[in-house]
Amino acid sequence: MGEVIAICSRKGGTGKTTTAQTLADGIRRAGHSVLLIDLDSQHNLTAAMGADPNGLNSSDLFDINTKPARLIQHTNNGDIIPGAAELAAGDKELTDNGQLKKALKPFIKEYDYIIIDTPASLGMLTTNALTAATQVIITTEPASFSANGLADLAKIIKQIKRNNKNLKLRGIIITRCDARSNAVKEVIADIHTEAAAIGTEVLEPPIRATSKVGDAQRKKINLLDFKPNDNTAADDYKQVIKVLLNE
Numbered sequence: 578m579g580e581v582i583a584i585c586s587r588k589g590g591t592g593k594t595t596t597a598q599t600l601a602d603g604i605r606r607a608g609h610s611v612l613l614i615d616l617d618s619q620h621n622l623t624a625a626m627g628a629d630p631n632g633l634n635s636s637d638l639f640d641i642n643t644k645p646a647r648l649i650q651h652t653n654n655g656d657i658i659p660g661a662a663e664l665a666a667g668d669k670e671l672t673d674n675g676q677l678k679k680a681l682k683p684f685i686k687e688y689d690y691i692i693i694d695t696p697a698s699l700g701m702l703t704t705n706a707l708t709a710a711t712q713v714i715i716t717t718e719p720a721s722f723s724a725n726g727l728a729d730l731a732k733i734i735k736q737i738k739r740n741n742k743n744l745k746l747r748g749i750i751i752t753r754c755d756a757r758s759n760a761v762k763e764v765i766a767d768i769h770t771e772a773a774a775i776g777t778e779v780l781e782p783p784i785r786a787t788s789k790v791g792d793a794q795r796k797k798i799n800l801l802d803f804k805p806n807d808n809t810a811a812d813d814y815k816q817v818i819k820v821l822l823n824e
């Protein structure tokens with residue numbers, strides 16, 4: 578299969594990390610092998626997975642002397658190459674957008690899916706992730722298109738596509754959504770319009786806002802395992818995962 582999915586957004590706090598972890602978990606439950614890569618120097622994904630950011634980490638992917646298998650941590654929540662603070666330096670020092678793609682070659686043979694959580698900037702780490710990816714998923718809160726910087730991100734994706742013809746803008750996931758107000762309903766309608774304008778779709782349904790997300794992360798439990806009978810966000814992600822896997 579060899580799918581590499583980059584989860585991106587221009588803004589912080591739009592649910593990238595939550596989405597990366599939960600999609601990975603759902604895709605794994607569907608019977609596929611999945612490797613998560615935390616490419617954010619804040620390493621929230623590493624923390625939520627219960628992995629250790631103090632040893633080898635994803636910044637070592639860019640060092641040709643590191644043996645690939647040593648980077649992977651096998652946690653109860655799944656396999657991950659952790660992130661660490663030193664990634665911030667990588668964002669400044671990397672000069673080649675193609676470095677991550679080369680580094681991921683050995684993993685593509687081992688895993689059906691690689692899911693990359695990216696930082697909120699459009700720096701070299703994100704462009705490396707997009708160059709390595711076969712699919713990109715954008716997360717956004719139900720705020721206006723321009724407030725989320727979706728247009729800037731769409732522009733970068735278009736540029737990367739010139740060198741990475743495999744890259745598909747798979748869709749937009751609306752997260753942390755409370756669609757009761759008319760204002761939010763209008764914003765959601767606008768996001769659909771803008772998605773069509775940049776040649777993609779909104780992956781349905783929007784992920785509802787619930788405190789269960791933060792609770793699960795603090796307890797280092799995958800969202801889909803956390804209070805499964807009373808967890809609207811988990812229910813919504815399950816639907817999105819079905820859409821992604823064409824089930």
Ligand SMILES: Nc1ncnc2c1ncn2[C@@H]1O[C@H](COP(=O)(O)OP(=O)(O)O)[C@@H](O)[C@H]1O
Nearest residue numbers: 589590591592593594595753785786787790791
């Ligand atoms: N559906 C949701 N409902 C409520 N809170 C959420 C939801 N998704 C994410 N959050 C919370 O919002 C914050 C930002 O989410 P996160 O996934 O870390 O975003 P990003 O990686 O884009 O910064 C976190 O505290 C997380 O727990």
Ligand SMILES: [Mg+2]
Nearest residue numbers: 593594617621
């Ligand atoms: Mg994050």
